[in-house]
């Protein structure tokens with residue numbers, strides 16, 4: 491099919507490239523789609539868009555991949571476009587929203603384990619059958635007891651349901667966003683680290699042992715009772731995107 495290995499990509503490959511870049515631009519202009527794409531994993535979405543572009547142009551996907559590998563200009567052009575998209579504020583916001591949604595999923599699972607409170611359907615939908623079954627069995631066997639942690643988890647979920655989309659993850663002390671890295675360790679955290687520390691120094695801290703109950707949290711990560719959050723882990727996508735010319 492592809493005769494020779496000329497330095498210039500064939501017309502079909504160039505058309506596939508144009509179609510691919512066009513679909514990436516369309517995605518970049520559609521915030522709702524973009525949020526969904528970040529949720530799915532941008533790498534997977536790009537993969538799919540490239541497949542579609544090749545199909546439409548009648549180009550061979552493997553030939554396109556090979557051309558990408560040997561043609562610096564072609565690769566640079568595509569990397570540049572993807573980097574623009576990755577660095578856009580929409581993607582940054584979408585990524586933060588996806589991380590937060592994953593944290594909320596963890597909170598729902600935790601509440602279920604601690605109290606039997608049924609998670610919403612989308613939380614079950616995020617697990618495969620095995621994972622859902624293991625989780626239900628764990629709860630039926632008694633789950634876990636930690637009233638203090640449960641009340642913090644419920645308080646965090648009440649913020650999620652408050653109708654104020656910024657309530658979850660906002661520090662109760664200073665009103666600023668709690669860094670995602672802290673929330674990823676403690677999705678039930680009420681305060682940012684410095685406000686928490688101040689509270690502890692002033693002695694009015696009512697912190698219970700639940701901040702140290704990371705073991706329960708780790709159970710879910712290590713025991714894979716719920717899918718690990720790797721898909722939303724910040725940095726993974728950027729690490730793969732590559733900067734232009736890198």
Ligand SMILES: [Zn+2]
Pocket residue numbers: 661662663664665666681682683684685686
């Ligand atoms: Zn604070």
